[in-house]
Amino acid sequence: MIKVLLADDHGAIRAGLRLVLSADPQLEVVGEAADGAVAVRQARALRPDVVVMDVRMPGTDGIEATRQIVAAGSAAVLVLTTFDIDEYVFGALRAGAAGFLLKSAEPADLVDAVVRVASGDGVLAPEVTARVLATFVGxxxxxxxxxxxxxxxxxxxxxxxxxxxxxxxxxxxxxxxxxxxxxxxxxxxxxxxxxxxxxxxxxxxxxxxxxxx
Structure with missing residues (x-):
C-alpha cells in the first residue's frame, strides 16, 4: 500500500484528490495539510511514501515545504499545481521534487504519477517537459x-x-x-x-x- 499525504490550502481540492486517489486500491491517503508548515510536520509524523504538494499556499509555500521534506528524507514529493510558470517548475525541481504535474491532469494520470514517484521514478507534466529540456539542454x-x-x-x-x-x-x-x-x-x-x-x-x-x- 502506498501512503499519500495531501497538501493544498483548498479543502475542496483536497477532498477531490482524496476521492480520486482513494479509489485506487494501491493508494491510501493518510493525512491532509492546508499549508506548507503543517505538511512538513505531517510528513515527519506520518512518514507517507508520497506528498502531493500544491505550490501556492499561505505561510510556508510548497517549494520551501518540498525542500524541507526532501532534506529530512520524510517522503518523495509530487508537486501538483494549477500553474505551469517556469519559476514554479524549476523551483520545485531544484527543491527536490520527484515530479511536477498540473491539476488539469486526468485522474488516471494523477494515480499513475503517484505510483511512479513512490517507485522512485520521476514525473514531469507533458505541458512543461519541452520547456524544461530546452532550458537545460546544453x-x-x-x-x-x-x-x-x-x-x-x-x-x-x-x-x-x-x-x-x-x-x-x-x-x-x-x-x-x-x-x-x-x-x-x-x-x-x-x-x-x-x-x-x-x-x-x-x-x-x-x-x-x-x-x-
Whole structure:
C-alpha cells in the first residue's frame, strides 16, 4: 500500500484528490495539510511514501515545504499545481521534487504519477517537459562549473546519469542498458548519493547542465 499525504490550502481540492486517489486500491491517503508548515510536520509524523504538494499556499509555500521534506528524507514529493510558470517548475525541481504535474491532469494520470514517484521514478507534466529540456539542454552550470562529483561516477553510473537527463524511467533504463530494474534502482541510488542530489529530477538537471543526456 502506498501512503499519500495531501497538501493544498483548498479543502475542496483536497477532498477531490482524496476521492480520486482513494479509489485506487494501491493508494491510501493518510493525512491532509492546508499549508506548507503543517505538511512538513505531517510528513515527519506520518512518514507517507508520497506528498502531493500544491505550490501556492499561505505561510510556508510548497517549494520551501518540498525542500524541507526532501532534506529530512520524510517522503518523495509530487508537486501538483494549477500553474505551469517556469519559476514554479524549476523551483520545485531544484527543491527536490520527484515530479511536477498540473491539476488539469486526468485522474488516471494523477494515480499513475503517484505510483511512479513512490517507485522512485520521476514525473514531469507533458505541458512543461519541452520547456524544461530546452532550458537545460546544453546549459552550463551557474558560473560555468559542472558538478565536481561527476568524476566520482563509474562509467556505468555516468551512463545512468545521462539516461536520467533524457527523462528515462526505471523500466526504460533497464531496457536501454539491458539490466534489471532492481539493478537500475541501485545505480540510480548511487548516482544520487555521489552527486548529493535528493531526487532523480535534480540528477537530470545536473546531467543537462553538464552536457550529458
Amino acid at each position: 546549459t552550463p552550470a551557474p558560473g560555468g562549473r559542472t558538478n565536481p562529483r561527476l568524476d566520482d561516477l563509474t562509467d556505468r553510473e555516468r551512463e545512468v546519469l545521462a539516461a536520467l537527463g533524457r527523462g528515462r524511467s526505471n523500466a526504460e533504463l533497464a531496457a536501454e542498458l539491458v539490466i534489471s530494474e532492481a539493478t537500475v534502482k541501485t545505480h540510480v541510488s548511487r548516482v544520487l548519493a555521489k552527486l548529493g542530489c535528493s531526487s532523480r529530477m535534480q540528477a537530470a538537471i545536473v546531467a543537462r547542465e553538464s552536457g550529458l543526456g
